[in-house]
Amino acid sequence: MPSVNGEDEPMARPMGVKAAKAEAKRPVGEEGKNLQELRQMWEIKAKDLIMKDKLSKTKLLDSLLAKTEPLSELE
Numbered sequence: 001m002p003s004v005n006g007e008d009e010p011m012a013r014p015m016g017v018k019a020a021k022a023e024a025k026r027p028v029g030e031e032g033k034n035l036q037e038l039r040q041m042w043e044i045k046a047k048d049l050i051m052k053d054k055l056s057k058t059k060l061l062d063s064l065l066a067k068t069e070p071l072s073e074l075e
Helices: 017-025 030-066
Strands: none
Touching: none
16 A cells, blocks of 8 residues: 555654653663763762761861860760
8 A cells, every 4th residue: 555645665653652761761782881881980989988988087086186185075
């Protein structure tokens, strides 16, 4: 059966809303690599935050140990 506009091949139907959303969520090719890079950056950031927290606690401890006068109740 020929199409309406006189061509031999019928036109393909457009992608539905649900199919388009599923396609957008599926990591394929480059998108999969980007997801893996993002996870690696997140792990590095988490390790960095842990190290900053330890360093902050160490600095606080050093400052408290450096004091010669008695500590207040708050300290």
